Amino acid sequence: MEKNRRTFLKAAGASAVGLSIAPAMKAHAFGEYFMPSDQTGQQENALIGKHWGMVIDLTKMTEEISAKLTEVCHAAHNVPKLDNIKHEIKWIWGEHFDHAFTDHMNLYISDAMKHAPVPVLCNQCENPPCVRACPTKATFKREDGIVLMDFHRCIGCRFCMAACPYGSRSFNLQDPRNGLENRKPTNPQFPTRMKGVVEKCNFCAERLAVGKIPLCAEVSEGAITFGDLSDPESEIRKVLSASFTIRRNPGLGTGPSVYYIVGGGGDHA
Amino acid sequence: MTNDKPKIIAGLVIFVLIATSPVWLNRGKTKEAPTPVMAAEATAKGYCVMPKAEMKAKHMKVLDGWRNSVVRNGQRVYVNESGKQFTMSLSNTCLECHTNKAEFCDKCHVYASVNPYCWDCHVDPKEK
Numbered sequence: 001m002e003k004n005r006r007t008f009l010k011a012a013g014a015s016a017v018g019l020s021i022a023p024a025m026k027a028h029a030f031g032e033y034f035m036p037s038d039q040t041g042q043q044e045n046a047l048i049g050k051h052w053g054m055v056i057d058l059t060k061m062t063e064e065i066s067a068k069l070t071e072v073c074h075a076a077h078n079v080p081k082l083d084n085i086k087h088e089i090k091w092i093w094g095e096h097f098d099h100a101f102t103d104h105m106n107l108y109i110s111d112a113m114k115h116a117p118v119p120v121l122c123n124q125c126e127n128p129p130c131v132r133a134c135p136t137k138a139t140f141k142r143e144d145g146i147v148l149m150d151f152h153r154c155i156g157c158r159f160c161m162a163a164c165p166y167g168s169r170s171f172n173l174q175d176p177r178n179g180l181e182n183r184k185p186t187n188p189q190f191p192t193r194m195k196g197v198v199e200k201c202n203f204c205a206e207r208l209a210v211g212k213i214p215l216c217a218e219v220s221e222g223a224i225t226f227g228d229l230s231d232p233e234s235e236i237r238k239v240l241s242a243s244f245t246i247r248r249n250p251g252l253g254t255g256p257s258v259y260y261i262v263g264g265g266g267d268h269a
Numbered sequence: 270m271t272n273d274k275p276k277i278i279a280g281l282v283i284f285v286l287i288a289t290s291p292v293w294l295n296r297g298k299t300k301e302a303p304t305p306v307m308a309a310e311a312t313a314k315g316y317c318v319m320p321k322a323e324m325k326a327k328h329m330k331v332l333d334g335w336r337n338s339v340v341r342n343g344q345r346v347y348v349n350e351s352g353k354q355f356t357m358s359l360s361n362t363c364l365e366c367h368t369n370k371a372e373f374c375d376k377c378h379v380y381a382s383v384n385p386y387c388w389d390c391h392v393d394p395k396e397k
Contacts, residue, residue, distance in 0.1 A: 035338045142343060191391045
């Protein structure tokens with residue numbers, strides 16, 4: 001009798017636990033839901049590459065062009081203008097040479113480079129430390145080399161910001177729409193972000209998908225070359241083999257995909 | 270002792286009445302489920318991404334699938350069962366047909382008490 005009751009209670013308990021966690025198990029089994037792959041595709045003219053990269057020619061860079069890159073990019077991606085410098089959000093911006101290239105410790109550099117505005121953006125690293133730091137896989141590396149953020153997954157922990165040696169990432173300390181004129185997005189086709197998420201340059205993934213090169217390269221008046229670094233026949237590889245280029249802090253082993261042509265100053269620059 | 274019987278019964282009756290009051294106070298007052306208003310742009314097209322019943326039941330899942338396929342797989346085009354192509358986009362596709370978010374999406378959502386946070390980032394083109 002005693003024993004029977006015990007077995008009964010045990011069985012009842014076990015099934016109660018089973019019943020109560022079943023819905024959770026079921027929900028979990030769905031996991032991440034994708035559309036069936038035979039029903040999805042890319043637009044015919046989408047730009048497809050194996051390793052997208054950029055070469056920024058500092059000898060062609062002027063204050064005007066550099067300012068335009070920021071303005072056009074930020075307008076296209078609804079990047080807010082916030083007065084409080086701690087709340088600032090940046091995707092691409094002009095930096096001084098010695099701030100951009102902190103391991104380039106020459107005391108004396110050419111006048112041209114000393115004064116050239118250096119546009120900096122996410123380096124789309126080959127070995128991105130931000131991806132390793134992200135606990136939710138919100139930041140991930142695509143097959144074409146772009147280090148992209150899935151804003152739907154970002155929990156705002158900012159580990160990626162600590163991991164990025166280039167300061168390429170910004171955190172939304174307030175509703176970014178506060179920094180848009182009349183809270184209206186400058187480009188209604190592209191989502192804004194929200195308070196509590198990190199953001200950065202996406203190498204214009206949304207433009208590549210419709211056959212367009214990144215906007216900064218398009219408006220750069222020839223100062224920025226965009227292309228597939230893995231393709232020896234590509235324009236970008238030709239530019240790279242014709243000029244001396246440097247990258248930001250290559251010694252860290254992150255493998256930046258953004259190269260800079262530095263000028264020697266003088267007539268040939 | 271037996272004297273308390275009527276008091277206990279009266280107490281029980283009052284308790285049952287109070288406990289069940291929401292049921293009978295609201296009798297006949299259930300709110301009609303709202304009918305979402307179909308925008309002219311949607312009606313003109315005459316079709317949705319999936320058949321109506323399926324959309325009604327599964328549109329949240331469709332949107333979830335769309336965003337994962339777009340953001341994580343870089344796939345932006347969806348072809349439905351009848352071969353129609355859609356660019357997988359919340360603002361630029363769903364709301365191009367359903368141009369009346371307030372009278373369509375929100376109408377159901379307010380009734381069902383769901384408040385999708387999508388609009389913290391995604392833009393209702395009407396409000397631009």
